[in-house]
Amino acid sequence: MSHQGSSKASAAIRVTAILAAIAVAAAFCYLLPRSNGLVVFPADWTVDWATPLTDWMKYLSRDFDVFGLQFAKITRFLGWLVSQPFEILGGVMGTGFTFYRVDAEPFVIPPLPWTGITICIVLVAHHVGTSRLALWSAATFLFFAVFGLWESAMLTLSSVTIAVIIGGFIGVLLGVLGYRKPWVDALLQPIYDIMQTLPLFSYLVPMILFFGFGPIAALMATVIFALPPMARVTTQALNAVPNSVKEFGRIAGATRFQRTWWVLVPAARKQLLLGLNQLIMLSLAVVIVASLIGAGGLGGDVLKALRSVRMGDALASGFAITFMAITLDRLSYAVAMRRHVHETVTRGWLQRNKLLVSCLAAMAATIALSTVLPALHTYPDAWTVELGRFGNGVVSWISSTFDAQITGLRDGTIVWFLKPTKIFFLSVPWAGFVLVVGVVGWALGGWRLALLGVAIFTAIALLGYWKKAMISLYIVVLSVFASMIIGFALGLWGGLSDRANRALTALVDILQTLPTFVYLIPVVMLFSIGDFPAFVAIVLYAIAPGIRYTAAGIRGVRENLIEGAMMSGCNRRQMIWQVKVPLALPTILLGLNQVVMMAFGMLVITALVGTRGLEEVTLVAISRVNPGDGLMAGLGIAGMAIVFDRYIKALNRKLAHQLGLPVPK
Amino acid sequence: MTTQKAFLECKGVWKVFGPGAEDFATNPGGEASTEEFSAHGLIAGVRDASLSVAKGEIFIIMGLSGSGKSTLVRCMTGLHELTAGHVLIDGIDINNISEKELVKLRRKKISMVFQDFALLPHLTVLGNIAFPLKVQGVPRAEREATARKMIELVGLSGRESYYPDELSGGQQQRVGIARSLTTQPEVWFLDEPFSALDPLIRQEMQSEFLRLQAMLHKTIVFITHDFDEAIRLADRMAVMKDGEIVQMGTPEEFILNPANDYIREFTKHIPKDKVLKVGSIANGSDAPTNDQPLQASASLQSVAEQVIAGDGRHPVIDAAGQVIGSLHRSELGPYLL
Known part of the structure; x- marks a missing residue:
């Protein structure tokens, strides 16, 4: 009891401290003039780390020597090494190979026929999954062909494949290392944290410096971006292998190598394959954004179409990305979930490798037939459906018919929510903000957490990014707020009704499969560019975990607690608001954490539709080839995301402790 | 049986977990109580355990959870390093040999059956049973031939190509048993092999175990938390509590002369006849x-x-x-x- 009492008392002290800090910050606002250094961070206090960083990276990429070997040569060689399999795969799948000759026509090796590739995908889908999956895959690949997107799609697919192979390989190696050496793991975890929250654009600039503009730089950025989750999953999966299996490996007298690669990794294969599924989806999302630096492919098509206002084309490419994402997700998921089933009879090589043989046969047959019927090899241009500007009419019809509603919604949101919030964030004195961040951090998790928050926000101010950071923050805070309100309402509905839950689960599954970039397309079409479409895109993207975790939390309340409440005479309303929702709070907060992380992830992409925060700095850095600025601004975003993450986790621990529930992970 | 030459011996084995365990266990720790250990931030898993197992004998270590029985068996197999004491297998002190020799010992002389079977999910029954030979580099045809004999021995013929998750618990443990016998070990460790099984299957497996031992005459260390099982299967047995061996002897000695009330509590319900x-x-x-x-x-x-x-x-x-x-x-x- 005394413990309870003292924790109540200290809670009161904490709340008082937070209120006092806010009061001081507010007092700053009114009492100090804007010329005061504590209100607006003075320009001559800022330090410029970006320029030296840029200079250093440029030096690194041009003149730096490693044992007399130019560093640039090493990176170019690496790039060349990666480009080989990529070009071969891209050639085989989509573009073919052209060898130019003096005094002769160029020698051309054509790519594999589109029909052959489609049949193979369908065979694989049927083998690992259901007929429905096979049908869906067939439709997806037909879609690529019919809408004239075959080559772009194959290029994107090749990029994803190569990125996944390299990322998977390095990721598993790092994961194994992290498993074997806990200190390596402890060292890598914070690095992964930063790598995962650092905006993609920040990676792109240095990659351009080292690997040149084009698909290889994009590929390298993709690998680096997608690697941490794979490494993490690997370490977790190996740690989760039952102890007895590990002991068996030792008792059987297996060497360390055998224990790792014959026992541990195969025993963890299911989780590893699920990690691979994540890796594939993340790579696809990144490859598409990386189109910006000349990776081409479907992402590039969307971008080009949007720029030249060919809405039909943009939609077609957007759908192609969507379909590809769903196909890859379901296919790799089916592979991960496949169960081993024994074979009743011993079968010959041909029987055992039926899939491979039938794929090869299909390929051979289509190649042979395409000599007679060229349409089987290359989908004829004459049959493609050119949407071009077709969609423009539809879009303008929508915008003219619903003009009042659209403008009403947009302007209303801007006037009532976006603008006031933005003005508020920009007017808060920086010192007061940092003070509040520090006190809240202390109240939630002690002085270490407070120090982290204060350090990161002070660094942002020092680097001269305060204003930009506040602009980023205001959009994130508002969209997180909106996502949580809508997500909570929908999740609550799903948590209470089975039918709603089924529908919402299907919706959330699709929302979470779609690459970030896809969200921008409809938003730009309807709302043009600016903060409002960015806000809508972030809400659409980040709402999924809000729904999912709320529903899961409500459904996860233990049956005996519900029965207990029912027996104490709770009515339906009391059951929801006084039992289920409070007990689901820790899970909902987990959802909030995810929503915040996803909002930051999407924020970065919204720079493409003209937001003005730190994300814009990272985007502009690409065109100016200014890696220092890109990285520093990116670290600013990553830092803010990490502060949010740690604060929410600390809050969650406190809450779970108070409710007597296990701390959710 | 006690007069026979010991094949497996534990001499004053200590296993203490925690920082600075070695000094404490050998110095004042010998007399220390569990509370005194935990006051030093230490946990005494095994306290001064000595026992010897003769060739061909079934020796059962019985104890409730947390009694240190699993820790002791992990000391005997070298999975845990000893804090103090010696473990001798066929005269070899397993804590004084190199990693390489330990691997050799494990490949040739000892094997283990696990409570949760510890089968490799990606291998078939045949692959699992042949696995210990695979790590030794035995050619495929040879190791599979041996594995097939083991499959027949444990009565799983016809299930060679099944995967573990297609088998029942009892069948899975048969695979675990067959796998532990492929290398023809001399000492056979079984760590609660039947505890995860239903009572009926457990009895069937106990009989199966006795049938196998009648054919194979292994030197056996068998861990269980089930006193009835210990009484039923043991040639000799030891009961552990709080890391210490409370009593050691034949099942009859336990029934006739329980060392203290703790043992008497267990023997009370045993049909003595x-x-x-x-x-x-x-x-x-x-x-x-x-x-x-x-x-x-x-x-x-x-x-x-x-x-x-x-x-x-x-x-x-x-x-x-x-x-x-x-x-x-x-x-x-x-x-x-």
């Missing part, structure tokens, strides 16, 4: 008065009817037919309830 042999309660001082001899090695249960129906003192004879004592029905009474 099933465990005890005629020889161990025969009266050596009074001469037999009838000519209906009883075998010394027979269980009381099997002769009870005859003794109760008979008149006077039955002669008790050993395997050679020599009279070693006598038994009257009044002497049987205390053991039949």
Whole structure:
């Protein structure tokens, strides 16, 4: 009891401290003039780390020597090494190979026929999954062909494949290392944290410096971006292998190598394959954004179409990305979930490798037939459906018919929510903000957490990014707020009704499969560019975990607690608001954490539709080839995301402790 | 059996978890209580355990959870490093050999069966059973031939190509047993092999285990938390509590002379007539008065009817037919309830 009492008392002290800090910050606002250094961070206090960083990276990429070997040569060689399999795969799948000759026509090796590739995908889908999956895959690949997107799609697919192979390989190696050496793991975890929250654009600039503009730089950025989750999953999966299996490996007298690669990794294969599924989806999302630096492919098509206002084309490419994402997700998921089933009879090589043989046969047959019927090899241009500007009419019809509603919604949101919030964030004195961040951090998790928050926000101010950071923050805070309100309402509905839950689960599954970039397309079409479409895109993207975790939390309340409440005479309303929702709070907060992380992830992409925060700095850095600025601004975003993450986790621990529930992970 | 030469020996084995464990365990720790250990931030997993197992003997270590039985067996297999003491397998001190020699020992001399089976999910029954030979580099055809023999031995013929998650618990443990026998080990460790199984399957597997041992004559260390199982299977057994061996001896010795109340609590519910042999309660001082001899090695249960129906003192004879004592029905009474 005394413990309870003292924790109540200290809670009161904490709340008082937070209120006092806010009061001081507010007092700053009114009492100090804007010329005061504590209100607006003075320009001559800022330090410029970006320029030296840029200079250093440029030096690194041009003149730096490693044992007399130019560093640039090493990176170019690496790039060349990666480009080989990529070009071969891209050639085989989509573009073919052209060898130019003096005094002769160029020698051309054509790519594999589109029909052959489609049949193979369908065979694989049927083998690992259901007929429905096979049908869906067939439709997806037909879609690529019919809408004239075959080559772009194959290029994107090749990029994803190569990125996944390299990322998977390095990721598993790092994961194994992290498993074997806990200190390596402890060292890598914070690095992964930063790598995962650092905006993609920040990676792109240095990659351009080292690997040149084009698909290889994009590929390298993709690998680096997608690697941490794979490494993490690997370490977790190996740690989760039952102890007895590990002991068996030792008792059987297996060497360390055998224990790792014959026992541990195969025993963890299911989780590893699920990690691979994540890796594939993340790579696809990144490859598409990386189109910006000349990776081409479907992402590039969307971008080009949007720029030249060919809405039909943009939609077609957007759908192609969507379909590809769903196909890859379901296919790799089916592979991960496949169960081993024994074979009743011993079968010959041909029987055992039926899939491979039938794929090869299909390929051979289509190649042979395409000599007679060229349409089987290359989908004829004459049959493609050119949407071009077709969609423009539809879009303008929508915008003219619903003009009042659209403008009403947009302007209303801007006037009532976006603008006031933005003005508020920009007017808060920086010192007061940092003070509040520090006190809240202390109240939630002690002085270490407070120090982290204060350090990161002070660094942002020092680097001269305060204003930009506040602009980023205001959009994130508002969209997180909106996502949580809508997500909570929908999740609550799903948590209470089975039918709603089924529908919402299907919706959330699709929302979470779609690459970030896809969200921008409809938003730009309807709302043009600016903060409002960015806000809508972030809400659409980040709402999924809000729904999912709320529903899961409500459904996860233990049956005996519900029965207990029912027996104490709770009515339906009391059951929801006084039992289920409070007990689901820790899970909902987990959802909030995810929503915040996803909002930051999407924020970065919204720079493409003209937001003005730190994300814009990272985007502009690409065109100016200014890696220092890109990285520093990116670290600013990553830092803010990490502060949010740690604060929410600390809050969650406190809450779970108070409710007597296990701390959710 | 105790007179036979020991094949596996533990001498003063200590396993203490925590920082600075070694100094404490060997110095003042010898007399320290569990509380004193935890006051130093240490946990005594095994405290000064000494035992010896003869060749071909089934030695059972029984204890409730947290008693240190699993820790002790992990000390014997080198999975845990000892804090103090020695473990000798066939004269080799396993804590004083190189990693390489330890691997060799594990490949040739010892094997282990696990409570949760510890089968590799990606391999078939055949692949799992052949696995210990695979790590030794035995060619495929040879190791699969050996594995097939093991499959037959444990009665899983026809299931070679099944994957573990297609099998029942009992079948999975048969695979675990077969796998642990492929390398023809001399010492066979079984860590609660039947604890995860349903009671009926457990009995079936116990019989199966005895059948196998009758054929194979391995030196066995068998861990269980089930006193009945220990009594049923053991040649000799040890009961552990709080990391210490409380009592060690044959099942009959446990029934006849429980060392303390803790042991007595376990023996209370054991049907004594099933465990005890005629020889161990025969009266050596009074001469037999009838000519209906009883075998010394027979269980009381099997002769009870005859003794109760008979008149006077039955002669008790050993395997050679020599009279070693006598038994009257009044002497049987205390053991039949």
